[in-house]
Amino acid sequence: MAPLSLSGASKKFINDVSDCVTEMIDGMVETFQGLQRLDGFPEVKVVLRTDVSRGTYNRVAVISGGGSGHEPAHAGYVGQGMLTAAVCGDIFASPTVAAVLAAIRAVTGAPGCLLIVKNYTGDRLNFGLAAEQAKAEGYKVEMVIVGDDCALPPPRGLAGRRGLAGTLFVHKVAGAAAAEGKSLGDVLAEAQSVAGAVGTMGVALMVCTLPGATPSDRLGAGKMELGLGIHGEPGAAVADVQPVDAIVSHVLQKILDPETQYLKIDRGERVVLMVNGLGATPQMELLIAAGKAVATLQVEYGLAVERVYTGSFMTSLDMAGMSLSVLRVTDRILQRLDAPTRAPAWPSCAGGPRPMISVPVPMPSNPTNETAPSRPAELSESGRLLEAAIRAGAEALVDMEQQLNEWDARTGDGDCGTSMRKGAAAVLDDIWHRYPLNDAAETVKEVGASVRHAMGGTIGVLYDVFCRAAYASLRGTSSPSPLDWAAAFEAAVSSVSKYGGAAAGYRTMLDALLPASKTLTKRLQSRESPGDAFVAAAHAAAAGAEETLKMVALAGRSSYVPPEVLSQVPDPGAKAAAAWLNAAAAAVALYTPQ
Template identity: 60%
Template sequence: MAGRRGLAGTVLVHKVAGAAADAGLSLADVAAEARYASENVGTMGVALKACTLPGRIFTDRFGPTKMEVGLGIHGEPGAHVTDIQPVEAVVSQLLNQILSKETNYLPISRGERVVLMVNGLGGTPLMELMIAAGKAVPQLMVEHGLAVDRVYTGSFMTSLDMEGLSISIMRADRSILQRLDAETKAPYWPVGVSGNRLPAKIPVPIPRPRSAKIVEPQSQPLKLTEQGQLLELVIVAAATALIHLKDTLNEWDSKVGDGDCGSTMYKGAKAVLEDMKNYPLNDAAETVGEIGSTIGKSMGGTSGIIYSILCKAACAQLKTSSHSVITSKQWAKALASAIDAVSKYGGAKVGYRTLLDALIPALSSLEERLSSGDDPATAFLTSSQAALDGAESTKKMRAKAGRTLYVPREIQSSVPDPGAYATASWYRAAALAVNDKYKNK
């Protein structure tokens, strides 16, 4: 069980083998199932501090600002040492290492189903493991096109006091899931839930990015093209609108939510403005992708995940264009892909009192006006009014999920959905900025 199948991936293999043995299979059949499981799992780990070996003086070979990727369970040196990165970037690097065709750790195709295990190495709190799992699931779905059937999070295979985690991905077919779900008396295995499980949603068929390689951080070009200047203008306008809405959104959200919608949007908007100096603004697709990464790192919570999915789905659609300048109809297609992804992964539809109640009317209006021959700026502006109208209409809607579901109807009807209104507001601000630019030409 050396190489890519080592580390915590063996725990999944052991569970499959144990369940097969408990079911009464012969030794040969148990071995065959274990072998099959081992051929369908890949693991990669990262640590901020190696373990303390008994009887030896601990030496911190990484240093306080470094982390090591691919180190062994006994503290053996890994593949490389690099600067400490945000958790989203760390998770992305581990998943790419496991799933990329270059490493071939786990040969797998988009559209397949998987099991995810996020394993603590001994000195990592469960909350931090949960954060990593929360970053891994949307990346698996959006960037790698995989349906996640099971998620196991905890310290299953540790290395004394090592501070770090490993991620294991196992291909999930019916036989594998049957073994993993089988009852066990192992004290630390997550307790299974009896009854039928809802199947994981098959991911939206998003085109694979042109390169699966880890790229260096982008930087803003010295000279912006007309498209780059327009993107810069739109980003500033949209972010500024959210910053100004902070208190209003918080007030509304205190009635129907957790009271922090405005603060969450404010953090995301401020982070986008701060990171914009590093955005490759002349490349629309990459810029949208970078915005998604910024939001994913800064906003947190459900909103951060939703906007990250939205941006990355739009980015993938924009990358299908063979031209550097994106047309208005291509932007509309990107918006459609983003809406489709959020709806698929979140399960929301029109009338659920969510941000989609602003975006879906906006998309319908945009497509209609462009098809009717309106110039792009006018079509964008008209669709932004549809977004505002859609957000306002959420006052009449009864929430279908989330905390708002338990809020009395009369309170729900007193304010629009804060998330929908925030979305409509940045969309409207972006449209006004574009319209003003072309009016003043």
Template identity: 60%
Template sequence: MASQGKKLINHPSGVVTEYIEGLVEAYPGLQFLDGFPQIKVVLQANISPSTFDKVAVISGGGAGHEPAHAGYVGPGMLTAAVSGDVFASPPVDSILAAIRAVTGPKGCVLIVTNYTGDRLNFGLAVEQAKSEGYSIEMVIVGDDCALPPRRGIVGRRGLAGTVLVNKVAGATAAAGLSLTEVAAAAKHAAKLVGTMGVALSVCTLPGQPTSDRLGTEKMELGLGIHGEPGAAVVDIQPVDLVVSCVLNQILSAETGYVPITRGSNVVLMINGLGGTPLMELMIAARKAIRELQGIHGFVVDRVYTGSFMTSLDMAGFSITLMKSEPAILECLDSPTKAPCWPVGTEASIGGRPPVKVPLPLIPSSSSRNSEIVSRPQELTKFGCILEAAIEAAAKEIVNMKDCSKEWETKLGDGDYSTTMKRGAAAIIEDMKLWNYPLNDTAETLNEMSTTIRRVMGGTSGILYAILCKAAYTSLKGHSQPTAREWANALAASIDAVSKYSGARAGDCTMLDALIPASNTLNERLDAGDNPVTAFVASAEAAMIGAESTKFLQAQAGRSAFTSPDLLVSVPDPGAMAAALWYRAAAFSVASKFKP
């Protein structure tokens, strides 16, 4: 059953008007027509038809595709944009109002996407405006390449390529060209552009339920931008395969949609559909640029990546290719004050080779090529105990029970156990492969810090790297430290973590396990206890400290931003993880000294 879609709106009936009001208030170069409710028109500020000495350029269509088209109103691009309700063509009266508001003696060009409702409403408005004495030209943009060559009268749908046509028309108008010349430039640009999209989800209209038409394992190729079904529904594929499929369809000689052949110069637009992270758009751009330059033999003159013509909250993207010509590039590069026109970049030819990571000025003893970093041919008894303790601690984290996921979900730190397990697994692997110098405790801790810093990432990774590095500094020169030297190293590590993180006892962090452990270890050693017994007792103190975080309000980490009501009876994952590995190490050491 489809669930109700969640939207940050006031009421579905007001979304378009309130969007326009917000846009105009945010950008002082814009204004809107004040009239009866269905008039939803954004204009360049301070435009007067009696004094405007350029060709006016107007575009528009149904709402839901923001920033198209109102976001492209500004000097150098659109003179006005007309919006209908969500996915509904604007009424004739709105289009006429826009024409009358901005069209001067040089006339007006209307850029219209190829949908029946838009063609009819804009067409009737053109005829009415002409009867009133206005000079009008209408340019239809149909850049959809997903469907076979048209059969019948419908033709190709207008998609994100319309934004590029808008820019060409706006630039030529700003340059002072005549109505005939501006219309001709727009029509020519429309013939050079092709678009195809792919979606992972169906968009959710304000006030309507969310459709589950696609399910969780399917994607749609050749989608429309109004929630209509695409050309095909297929299993989700890696994005590189998807990009290749889309490019091949756009460039297919069989369809002949775009006049782009090998050796051509092209403009590339990767357009998000409203619910797609920039990360995913850039991954698609990466593949598209490489394939266009490497396989298809094109020169990519400009790349535009972002969300330019969306479909509300749809997850997915479209790819637009436009044949690049000097006049086209000049128009795309010409200045505009339209708030949402993007900055185009030149694609690197053949890709830029990655820069090698620079070596430190002073060679580190932790370098893998260093002779210091090698497992001794024979481990001392101390080295064997150290190896067993490290392995036990790391395996405890790797095998940490799934209940940690429940803690993380409630505390807003859903990747903590994954990060910890990644670090622990790397320590086990590195201890085997590049062989920690286990007979030297300090150098082993130094190598562990390097391992952690290399693989863990995040806050937990850097804190554990600091923990190990501070212990190394404390123990440097002590290959087989005494129990008191171990206790001092633990205290130094706690001080370092506290210094750089700002955390203290009671803040719900790993320190709530390690501080009680350190205090107990020192107390037991001061009392003359056997070092192993003191170690085990300190491990019990660590676990008690970690459990106590159930009743504390977090002051550090992501838990600090979570409502206290959600934290009741939930221990801090960082404190629990520290207690678990500390206890595993203590029990491992104790097992080596059984009578």
């Protein structure tokens, strides 16, 4: 056996890091009877029920999903009486719009479908955009967003409360209602009712490690993090490790705090409890916590604990930690929770082998009969300049992968550089044969398509929005002038702000893009040479990215990270934007037509 080259990386039972999710799904569908994968183009990673045929399902389809690394969530909850399909993104990254849309097309019949989405920006954007496209195709689609995190006091600003393990109660109730034959409106109403009646908080003793990454030393010996999410981001606070009784009491106090009003509940009411392991917590420790939690809820809060679910239901890779979820229940909710299901990960559900079954992805029609774009046989001078700028920007992002990941590991899930490198690599590959470089507008649109197919999570959608807005501004302009490019840049940045919800000072990539756009327009209007104007804009972007060191995050996962952590590193998204702008501007300034 040849030795593996894993120096410095975590020890994992994996092959290629980039194939982890696909190989995990392969193993899952071989293990559990009743599950199958949706075959198709590489970005589609969907698990669905074997007994649901496309277009003929006579019940409301219930679809959920998100980044992988939370197993058994979400694919483990696919089965009769629970989810109809689960859409799997890359590790800790939202699934693509195309993957969500493929799932909707594969399982949705006349009654329609309900999307259950955890409250993260990338999930909201990707599932939301897929829902709108599906509606345009004639499907009946509704969406419920779950934000059950109780770690931080309100208000939570733009980002809102994170979706945590309480989401599983929404899966179960909605799935049971759909299995009973309820209408889409009724299933949505029951899901919303549960989403508004559940609260969750997590605590960790050790940080999780992404496959192929170096183990983090963020959490020192004898320390624990309180109020963390499920993506490896820092918690709301760091404290000395305490006995489990004290930890459970603190967590329940935060969930049931009458001042926050996150979970409005009175003495004498009924609840169910979920004690959820985050990946590396032994069952012994979870059961100890469960015993303390039940006693605390009954004695200190006067609540009747009707059901207890203890196990690892929504994990964070190999994190040593747990979360507690409390759900206020009624007779109807208890009936839904107790309803039979064949989902393999729900407690008391048995599994088994399954036959090899695959379902092809239905490809969308091309109503405009457009021909596929291609590289011109001969480039014009403007085409060569555009190619040089695109290539330079993409190569800069490839070179920055490690640095971006290091910054992102301090404030997020550590994959910003990897995501940017994937998008840049796709651009560098497609520029050889797909980009109609003599047509600036169409080229910008194709850059967006390359990024969309290669990059998951929020950043991929935002850059696709960026390119689409720029395309709309440039469309119909045969030979864009520098001011045309400035206008397109401004439109692109405005669209990112509009749909992403962030603005200047939120500690996002907009803190690099906004000053660059303003500088470019101002310099060009003062009749400065295009090369000098673009370079000045790039310098403004770099300065804006550095300013993020002084900012408090108001959007994205960084909004949950303590300010003292944020002050140590710049925002990686802003630094990435500044890097490709700088490289592209340098290419514009130095380019001399042959």
